[in-house]
Amino acid sequence: MDAGKEYQANLMNMCASGNHDYTKKYGICGIICAIVLFPCGLICLFTDVEKRCVRCGAKS
Ligand SMILES: [Zn+2]
Incomplete structure (x- = not known):
């Protein structure tokens, strides 16, 4: 089996x-x-954050 595929x-x-x-x-x-x-806008920054899996793109 190909090591990369594995x-x-x-x-x-x-x-x-x-x-x-x-x-x-x-x-x-x-x-x-x-x-x-x-600095109040920093709250918006932390609210508008998206967590995504780097491999399959699934959202948390
Ligand atoms: Zn994933």
Whole structure:
């Protein structure tokens, strides 16, 4: 079996068992609010954040 394919399969198995690798992504609205309404806008920045799995794209 191809080592690369096996590696991919292992990662997908981790996702399938609910062990996702989440990354944070800030929304553009949150970033703009944070700059315009600093420092209160920082609340918007942390509210407008999306967590997504880097492997399968599933949202948390
Ligand atoms: Zn995943």
